[in-house]
Amino acid sequence: MQLKFQYSIIAILGILNANFLMAQQEQSSSGEGEGYKKRVLENTEIDFLSSYYSQDGDNAAVSGGKGTEELTDFTPTIVVSIPLNADDVLTIDAGVSAYTSASSSNINPFDGSGQADPFTASSGASKGDTWANINGTYSHSSDNRNTIWTANASVASEYDYFSVGFGGSFTKLFNEKNTELTLHTKIYLDTWKPIYPIELRPFGENGAGLNDGLFQRNSITGNPDYNPRFTEFADKGRNSYAFGLNFSQILSERLQGSVALDLVSQNGLLSTPFQRVYFADVADSFIQNFQLADAIEQLPDTRFKIAVGGRLNYYLNETFVLRGYYRYYNDDWGIQSHTASLEVPIKLGSKFTLYPSYRYYTQTAADYFAGYEAHRSNEEFYTSDYDLSEFNANQFGFGVNYTDIFTNFNIWSLHLKSIDLRYLYYERNSGLNSGLVSLGINFIIP
Secondary structure, eight states, X not given: OHHHHHHHHHHHHHHHHHHHHHHHHHHHTSOOOTTOOOOSSSXXXXXXXXXXXXXXXXXXXXXXXXXXXXXXXXXXEEEEEEEOSSSEEEEEEEEEEEEEEHHHHTTSTTSSSSOOOTTSOOOSGGGEEEEEEEXXXXXXXXXXXXXXXXXXXXXXXXXXXXXXXXXXEEEEEETTXXXXXXXXXXXXXXXXXXXXXXXXXXXXXXXXXXXXXXXXXXOOEEOSSOOOOOXXXXXXXXXXXXXXXXXXXXXXXXXXXXXXXXXEEEEEOOSOTTOEEOBTTSOOEEETTEEOOSEEOBOOSEEEEEEEEEEEEEEOSSSBEEEEEEEEEEETTSOEEEEEEEEOOEEETTTEEEOOEEEEEEEOOOTTBOOTTOBOTTOSSBBOOGGGSOEEEEEEEEEEEEEOTTOOOEETTEEEEEEEEEEEEEEETTSOEEEEEEEEEEEEEO
């Protein structure tokens, strides 16, 4: 579930980051006159961000690769950037993600009033949850604005996990600010509270046996000798270590390019405890219309990822800009992917800009993936999560940005700087489709 609603968070924060970095570059590269040092950020800025995400599909990992993937998520976020002095900026962002999920409701499909079925959402407590996050970043720029370093820390919490993150970055500008090099790192230390499918949960304080209350209330059809392969996870931690390098260069008056390298190493509990797996060589057992798990997802406890990408922006004229992007990704689970996208900002006068965009994505399947009842019980690792399957995806987007050049519109002491509204439609050839609407409103406090 986390991957689905984090998609909306990344999208709205992408709006903020683009606007903030653009403003920072403009302010730091202009007006370094004698006896005067221009502030990195002139005034306190407040961003109100929100997004609404909706998806549907028929390959839910919670029910072993089949069943409804219907999910909705609403994510409000507030970001405050405070200039502490001419050189230093403190940014604090906090947000929540409230979602309802038909597939996660089937962690316990028997707590509703109707018949349990993988294509029907249960009305029980597991149908929704709330994710909360707070992040703080401190940024310092040198007097000549050619050196920038940042430090950040974050805390995130959801019902079944808690995460602490910290990191930083170092940026150096050369060649009259035409060349920029950035090194950045981030560490996340996560702790799981494993939630298992209801039919596999132990009962009693000693944790012995399966959930006999469920089986006393319901008769098993199909194979009555239900004997799942199940052991609780001993490791409940997950650590992620990320390192990245970005290099950008202004190539001409019209052309700017950048390349990026990202490395991520993970260890610990990388399996999702509530995702079922069904084996081809094990007879099926059912309660009502719901198939009982043969096992839960088992994945290696280490993963190494590497991604290399590049951007190329070309200023065509006062109206059109072309923004191209490509990324290659590879990991030691067997996934390789290619991402290519094009965005064409269209400037309509001094206040409005349109943002049509298109992105294509393709990936190979992980070594441990197989669909519904395609695994065999003698395998060491197995998953039926279609996020790890082979698929192609298309994403179409459109956005509009309004800039209040003179910040004429005011709400109390808040002066409007910009409004950004975007819509993204995403579709996989496996059947998953989703839509995302995001809104960002940026104010300054003079």
